[in-house]
Amino acid sequence: MDELKRKPKYSLFSNLKFILGNMWKWEKRLTVFMFLRSPFAVITPFIGIYLSKEVVDAVVRKSTPAEVLYLIAAISFALLACLIVDKYLGVQLQKFMMIHDFHYQMVILDKCIRSDYENMESAAGLTRISKAMEHCGYDISDARIIANVLSSLAANIIGAISYAAVLFRLSPWILLAVTLTTLSGFFALKITASWRYRNKDYWKVYDRKLNYLRENSGDFTRAKDIRLYTMTDWFQDVFAATLSDRMKWHKKEQMLGFGADGLRAFMSLLREGIAYGLLVFLIFANDLTAADFVFYFSVIGGFTTWLNGIVGDFDSINRCHLGFSEIREYLDYPDKSNRGPGIPLPIETFSIEFKNVSYRYQGSSEDTIKNLSFRIDKGEKIAIVGLNGAGKTTLVKLMCGLYNPTEGEILINGQPVNAYNREDYYSLFSVVFQEIFVMPMSIARNVSSATEDDTDRQRVWSTIALAGLSSKIDKLPEGIDTKLIKSVYDDAVDLSGGEMQKLALARALYKNGKALILDEPTAALDPIAESHIYMEYSRMTSGNTSVFISHRLASTQFCDRIFFMEKGRIIECGSHDELMSQKGKYYEMFEIQSHYYKDEVMEDVVA
Structure with missing residues (x-):
C-alpha cells in the first residue's frame, strides 16, 4: 500500500492563489471585511494593556481618584467602541463566509452531476468524491476555515509586528527568545499534519467499511435479511475487526500528536521562563518602573499570543492547503466527454x-x-x-x-x-x-x-x-x-x-x-x-x-x-x-x- 503515501498535487502558494482568487470572484465583500477587521482585532487588546499601565502609573503618581476614574472611563470608552466595531465586522464576516462556502459546495455538486459517469462509478472516482466532500461539509468546511484563518492571520501578523516593535525597545534578546521558542511549535504541527496527509488513505479504507456497516445495519430494506439469515453476528464480527484496525491508526495519530503537543508545551515553558526572568531582573536593577513592568509583562503575553496565533493559523492553512489539494484534484479531474460546443443534433435521420x-x-x-x-x-x-x-x-x-x-x-x-x-x-x-x-x-x-x-x-x-x-x-x-x-x-x-x-x-x-x-x-x-x-x-x-x-x-x-x-x-x-x-x-x-x-x-x- 505504499502507493497510498503521496504528496499534494498543488503547492501551498498555488492553493492560496486559487482560494483568494475565488474569494474575490465570488464574494468581494468577504475579502474586504476579512482584512478590515484585522486592525480592530489588534487595537482592542492593546487598549486593555495600555489601560493597565496608565492606571498603575496614575496610582504611583498619586493622582486623585477623579483623575483615575476619568482615565479609566476614557480608555474604556475607546475599548468599547473598538469591541462593537470588531463584533459587527465579525458578524458580517461570518455571513459572507457562509455564502462563500456555498459556492464551493455548488461547484463540487455541479462536478458530481456533470462529470463523466465513469468517474462516479469507479472505486477511484468514489474516493475522489469522498475526499472532496469531506472538506466541504455543511457544518464545517475548509472553505469557511480558510476564510476565518486568513482574517485571523492578518490580525496576528499585524499584532506580532506591533508588539515586536515595542519589545525590541526593551530588549532584542527577549524578542529573539520568544520568537524562536514559539516558532519551533509550528514545525512540530507541520510534521504532524504532513504525516496525516501521507497516511490518511490507509484509514480511509476502514472508514468506508465502518460507514457501510453503520448505514446498512440501520437500513430497513435490509432488516429482514439481516434477521432471517442470522447476519447479526457477521455484522458485529466485521465491525469489531474493522474498528480494531482503524483504532491502530488512531493510536499512531494520537501518539504523534502527543509528542508534538509535548514539545510545544516544553518550548512554551522555556519561553515564559526566559522572558519573565529578564523582566524580574530589570525591575530589581531599577531599569523598569512598576507601570512598565505591568505593561511589558502584558506585551510579552500578547506577543506570545500573536505568535501562537500565527503558528496555529499556518497549521490550519497547511491543513486546508492539503484539503484544497484534494478538492482541486477532484474538480480538475478530466472528463473524456465533450463539454464544449458540438455539432447540431440529428433531426430527421438517426443511426x-x-x-x-x-x-x-x-x-x-x-x-x-x-x-x-x-x-x-x-x-x-x-x-x-x-x-x-x-x-x-x-x-x-x-x-x-x-x-x-x-x-x-x-x-x-x-x-x-x-x-x-x-x-x-x-x-x-x-x-x-x-x-x-x-x-x-x-x-x-x-x-x-x-x-x-x-x-x-x-x-x-x-x-x-x-x-x-x-x-x-x-x-x-x-x-x-x-x-x-x-x-x-x-x-x-x-x-x-x-x-x-x-x-x-x-x-x-x-x-x-x-x-x-x-x-x-x-x-x-x-x-x-x-x-x-x-x-x-x-x-x-x-x-x-x-x-x-x-x-x-x-x-x-x-x-x-x-x-x-x-x-x-x-x-x-x-x-x-x-x-x-x-x-x-x-x-x-x-x-x-x-x-x-x-x-x-x-x-x-x-x-
Whole structure:
C-alpha cells in the first residue's frame, strides 16, 4: 500500500492563489471585511494593556481618584467602541463566509452531476468524491476555515509586528527568545499534519467499511435479511475487526500528536521562563518602573499570543492547503466527454453505429465488451439478449454516452459521439434502467425532470395515461402534484414496484428521445408480464428507434433484429425466426427457457 503515501498535487502558494482568487470572484465583500477587521482585532487588546499601565502609573503618581476614574472611563470608552466595531465586522464576516462556502459546495455538486459517469462509478472516482466532500461539509468546511484563518492571520501578523516593535525597545534578546521558542511549535504541527496527509488513505479504507456497516445495519430494506439469515453476528464480527484496525491508526495519530503537543508545551515553558526572568531582573536593577513592568509583562503575553496565533493559523492553512489539494484534484479531474460546443443534433435521420468498440472497466484485466461492430437505423426495434454478465448493460451505457469506448468509436449519423456536446447527446435517449430512481418532489416533476414552471402538465397526464399509471394517480387527492417518498414528506406516497416502472416509462415517454432503451426494468416480473409490457412499449414508441434488453428470449420475439451476446461479444444476430432456424446458442437457450416456462405453467394448472 505504499502507493497510498503521496504528496499534494498543488503547492501551498498555488492553493492560496486559487482560494483568494475565488474569494474575490465570488464574494468581494468577504475579502474586504476579512482584512478590515484585522486592525480592530489588534487595537482592542492593546487598549486593555495600555489601560493597565496608565492606571498603575496614575496610582504611583498619586493622582486623585477623579483623575483615575476619568482615565479609566476614557480608555474604556475607546475599548468599547473598538469591541462593537470588531463584533459587527465579525458578524458580517461570518455571513459572507457562509455564502462563500456555498459556492464551493455548488461547484463540487455541479462536478458530481456533470462529470463523466465513469468517474462516479469507479472505486477511484468514489474516493475522489469522498475526499472532496469531506472538506466541504455543511457544518464545517475548509472553505469557511480558510476564510476565518486568513482574517485571523492578518490580525496576528499585524499584532506580532506591533508588539515586536515595542519589545525590541526593551530588549532584542527577549524578542529573539520568544520568537524562536514559539516558532519551533509550528514545525512540530507541520510534521504532524504532513504525516496525516501521507497516511490518511490507509484509514480511509476502514472508514468506508465502518460507514457501510453503520448505514446498512440501520437500513430497513435490509432488516429482514439481516434477521432471517442470522447476519447479526457477521455484522458485529466485521465491525469489531474493522474498528480494531482503524483504532491502530488512531493510536499512531494520537501518539504523534502527543509528542508534538509535548514539545510545544516544553518550548512554551522555556519561553515564559526566559522572558519573565529578564523582566524580574530589570525591575530589581531599577531599569523598569512598576507601570512598565505591568505593561511589558502584558506585551510579552500578547506577543506570545500573536505568535501562537500565527503558528496555529499556518497549521490550519497547511491543513486546508492539503484539503484544497484534494478538492482541486477532484474538480480538475478530466472528463473524456465533450463539454464544449458540438455539432447540431440529428433531426430527421438517426443511426447508431459501433465500429470495433471494446470497453474495459478501470482495474480490470480484460475487456467486458470485445470488438463490437453493428449499425442500428431509425425506427428499428432491437433486442439485446443473453445470460447475466454477457455485457448487455455495459453495451447500453456505451450507447447512451455514460461510458466512453476503450477502443474503437461510436457514431451517430456517421459522426463520432464526442463531436456532440455531451448534454445534448444525452437528450437523444430515453432510458429506463433496472434501478428506478425518483426524487422527493411531485409526480409531475418526476415525470418531466424539470422545474414546476417548465413542466407541461398536459403532456405529463398524457404520458402517465400511455404508461398505464393514470388509474393510480386519479385516486390521489393531489393528483400529479402528489409528492413522492414518505421518508422526506409526511403527505407523500410511496409507489409499488410496478407503479415505479410505469412512472419510469412515463418519464421516458415525456422526454421523447430519438431512441428508447429499456434495460430490463421488468426483470422482477414474470416472463409473460414482461413480454406484455415490452410489446406495449414497442406499440407506444412506433416509428422511434427502440432497444430492449432482456435475458428472457420470449420477451423480445417481436423485434426486427436480436443481438445474442456472450462474454462481451455479439455471437448471433438476426430476427427471432432466423436465429431459431440457425439452431445455434439462441435456439438452445430459447428451447431451455420455453420448457422451463411450460413446466411452470403446468405446475400452476395442477395446483
